[in-house]
Amino acid sequence: MKEAIYDYIIVGAGSAGCVLANRLTEGGHHRVLLLETGGSDKSIFIQMPTALSIPMNTRKYAWQFETEPEPYLDNRRMHCPRGKVLGGSSSINGMVYVRGHARDFDEWQEQGADGWDYRHCLPYFRKAETWAFGGDEYRGGSGPLGVNNGNNMQNPLYKAFVDAGVDAGYFATDDYNGARQEGFGAMHMTVRNGRRWSTANAYLRPAMERDNLTVVTHALVHKILLEGKQATGVCYEKDGKLVDVKASAEVILSAGSIGSPHLLQLSGIGNRDVLEQADIPVNHELPGVGGNLQDHLEFYFQFRCKEPVSLNGKLDWWNKLKIGVRWLLKKDGLGATNHFESCGFIRSRAGVEWPDLQYHFLPAAMRYDGKEAFNGDGFQLHIGHNKPKSRGSVYVQSDNPRQPPRIRFNYLQHEDDRQGFRDCVRLTREIVNQPAMDKYRGPEIQPGVDVQSDEEIDAFVRQAVESAYHPSCTCKMGVDEQAVVGPDTRVHGITGLRVVDSSIFPTIPNGNLNAPTIMVAERAADLIRGLEPLNPSNAPVAMDEQWRDRQRPGGARREIA
Template sequence: MSSYDYIIVGAGSAGCVLANRLSEDPNNSVLLLETGGSDKSIFIQMPTALSIPMNTDKYAWQFHSEPEPYLDNREMHCPRGKVLGGSSSINGMVYVRGHAEDFEEWEACGAKGWGYQKCLPYFKRAESWYLGGDTHRGGSGPLGVNNGNEMQNPLYRAFIKAGEQAGYPITNDYNAAQQEGFGPMHMTVKGGKRCSAARAYLDPVKDRDNLTILTHVRVHKILMDGKRAVGVSYRKDGNMHEARTDNNVILSAGSIGSPQLLQHSGIGDAEHLKSVGIECVHNLPGVGENLQDHLEFYFQYRCKKPITINGKLDWFSKGIIGAKWFFFKKGLGTTNHFESCAFIRSKAGVKWPDMQYHFMPAAIRYDGKSAFDGHGFQVHVGHNKPKSRGFVKVQSADPEQAPKIQFNYLKAQEDIEGFRACVRLTREIIDQSAFDEYRDSEIQPGEEVKTDEEIDAFVRKAVESAYHPSCTCKMGEDEMAVVDSQTRVRGLEGLHVVDSSIFPTIPNGNLNGPTIMVAEKAADMILGNPPLPEEDVPVIEDSNWESQQRSNQL
């Protein structure tokens, strides 16, 4: 048994940030516990190989949902990082902060002090934007962010031009003043390599004398003394161990792992815990509830010209790409291939974007397989502000049994209508003249899919998770809130949760950026540091949002 000032459970996007920031003071002893192991695999470090670690048991928890009742009872894949860097080591590396209004929404939900002007300084502290820092962007933070290969493939710019022709605005930086519009996409890549939270935050400090990193560890339980967390018990090499703290236990195990560990420690809904044979230590009914995720589907077209990545899927071409990356860190190996994107509103009356596009000059699945012979391109599209809510619940007192996960995707009628808009608006965009020299027949959904009923059936069959589970230990003040605005578990002492599970609502965009920001801000709170000064910066929105769905004059 050992004692530390801070015990962090989970070396993912948030845990790596906390390990770095909490150990900056040499007087603080910090223990970081991670179930997975090293992140040094070439398949993790090479951006173009992103589909491999996500689908590898060694690097990811291969969770699946229960049959989803509103998706034709499909069981949905929900991989989560099980490696240093967590999901930032297996994700698509897309960097999106979210819209400013997403964080105002958090504040309105009871997360006091988490409005956009208060979060922006922490986004900037985290980031090293490859074009340099400015009013909105950070220039010297640990996390490298760029645009991959600078949209060398002409299809990227055709997508942006098509959006403009369809009446949408252009945005040169959706992470700055204006999210809404079409423009280049950003990724967490630095020097041609994946810039995960482990690479950005952990690698530079892993040799600090006051930081202990234990891998291949399975935490079973938070140790409690009354209403105070005093340590954790964990299994390593087949033996059980304990680590103690006089200060704080911090859960950063993610939106599946954190509520799972709370429940196994007797913290959660008392009736559910009793039903699975766990003694309730602290009744907190919101633990595991409020589960939210992004769904998306691929809109795919055949391409008239042989310029797509589908022509690079043979072993010889892959070998050339791999060699160029291995020796020079250049070429197609350095990108996730999502180099242009868009954020738009699905209808008039929506104040800020609720739809997101990732454009790729290939027609290919996440597992790296092509669905057809020949050249094609695709755009991933999703309705990003879902109303449907699910849950994560432990199924027994066995801490190593996977929890029950139910998303309830498309339960809400608003979500169904949002995906109808995704189909119709996307077709309109791709039908613009910018694509005339490239666009051939529609592969998916297929030109025959037109009516509401046909679109709904297609979506239920084809939609996939964007791998953004969140909000299961939400921050706020109501009876279903799990943590307060200081990230402390409500009603307990010495216990924090810091990861995407504490989001009150899911932002419009990928979650790695906001998760890192949350950890940066929480680190100051836990250390008792004054918050960074808030920054009053311009935010550009459509002043006519109540009456129009799009405007190219923002």
């Protein structure tokens, strides 16, 4: 049988891979093979937004990775699920659409990712998106990715939380993905016509109608095929058989921040000591592969609610059935939202230039697995310090592609990260105790009023924090010795090989990662095709000009210790 040869092979049909599959097959000029270890995303539990906790915790749809004991979290092993299905993590995530602050991308440029500053990234955010309220100089009006506000904050608790932030002296922001991120306002989600709008729905399904795209599911890639310093294809396993397939142009890894460095290492590309310890021959020494691992942590600040308006009354089987039936018939109601419909982005201290704390507000008190936290009504704020200085790693353990890599984030290793969570506790209490919440605020359940001192907060945080599921930065983009890819997304020292996914972020943005991952893939698709980049934007960015001297525009000054 004649060996199939494609122009491009994309490994991973996730948030980035689906974008690339669409863009690289536009016009019909290139033959593209897209390989995905998982299978179909057509489950109701994936497509119905309110069911988000199910696919994330299901082995069929997600790699259920677990970290090594985390030394600064009392040696807890942390859950690290990654998408294993068409759409990847965009098919199992919380659907929250946050681009990050403009300065996050300027930071990339400053770290050597030339051309990835906010002015050059904003046009690609706009290209990807159709914003429910119409396009402007910040928001897209005709892109594949549908973005809205779910049920438009019909529950009164959403607005009460936003008003409480304003009462506490913070900005109100009309659009945190627009001119001003800092402040409190409505939260956005990747939902369209009541369905999860993953990159599988937004990008891959239209592309699968094209003759020049081949999608192979249940395909486990074993390694990249190399001839010297040239990537020529990949070896993958399908139905128990190994298949070698060639790429005449490039191999593109879009397997995510765990999968992409692991596959490079399985192919003998990486840190020499790591490869030799795993008995893998060194084909190309690249020290930074798998290093620089970053993530967001968060915990739930939970309160009882004095009014019977929370979603806790909707968690019994009968109400869940009614919500599900309505969604099946009409694609609306409580089934058509992720329930994170208001949010906040604030700075932890004076002297912090742009927001480093993020709130997701939920009008219920419950766990990530969808079970109620206690009997009765309640609400919770997911709060985290989003610009961590701690760094971890993803390192291969053997040449067996089925053996998970060794993952260690070193969460809270850096004192600034621990201080960030102390600020989370104290600032959140102040916000929730504003007059706007008086009608609803009951007793504090978690952390509990007895958690006050630095030592008490630190102990609580070590036991209570969970991953926000934003692993990133393990194949960082740049030109220094630890960089894995250049600003063109090509792997340093290897011809015909790129990495395009959240692993190439130099630093983690202040926000959820699906939106910037899609943006990176959109921009990379133009680089790969040799197209002129979109014209940089001159849209202004609103900042607190007195950030050096105040923690918030209308509040007391908080100095950096």
